[in-house]
Amino acid sequence: MSVSPSLLPLSLIVTRLRAVGCVFAEDEARLLLSTARTPDELAAMVDRRVAGLPLEHVLGWAEFCGLRIAVDPGVFVPRRRTEFLVRQAAALARPRAVVVDLCCGSGAVGAALAAALDRIELHAADIDPAAVRCARRNIAAAHGQAYEGDLYQPLPSALRGRVDVLVANAPYVPTEAIGLLPPEARVHEPRAALDGGADGLDVQRRVTAAASRWLAPGGHLLIETSERQAPQTVALFTRNGLIPQLSSSDELDATIVIGTRPALQSGHRPRHRK
Known part of the structure; x- marks a missing residue:
């Protein structure tokens, strides 16, 4: 009422x-x-x-991809630009895909993918206990599982080599730029959800370094980044054995890098000389 x-x-x-x-x-x-x-x-x-509290923290929810996502005080508020990450991931996913949302925050990306796709197997992880509690509520309808811990550490080992779509809205603000953010973010959102280290790429380095061990052959890693940082993000993907593709949206002022784990060549057999 x-x-x-x-x-x-x-x-x-x-x-x-x-x-x-x-x-x-x-x-x-x-x-x-x-x-x-x-x-x-x-x-x-x-x-x-x-x-000065963010409107979403006052309301208790944020609109994201047409959904109402529960956002508790102190939890990172999903940005509209991240809807582009969801669109790109949804276009790559097949029915019943195994999807992992790393650095999930409120679980907005995972919840939006579950709403857009057919019966995915959804897992999410974040280092912030408040975010994980929030994510569990937001992905419950999709029977998703949310885990508390650092990046891949809390994920079930059975997911190794099975993940079709791995999305990571990892923090990418350089440490020195944190002070330039609006007070709503700087004061009321967790530092760990914003600070990407000296060049903003520390968490991206860790995500890309281990991605191939978790992705299925032909699986995709998608990371949101900035236009300025994109060439370095692409280089990280290449260095870690992923085939990179850069995608951007002028409408949403969004940039993402998509990395694909090379698929196994079916029927390939080594040739033996006679």
């Missing part, structure tokens, strides 16, 4: 939001009104937003 606008006028909420610099104050006010269940809850939500 949403709160009646007469109990707390839309115009008052908009005025308060605009005063603290919310660019889309009217849209945000409507979302707050439609989400709050009581006037007291609405007032508290407006106060939290005015104090």
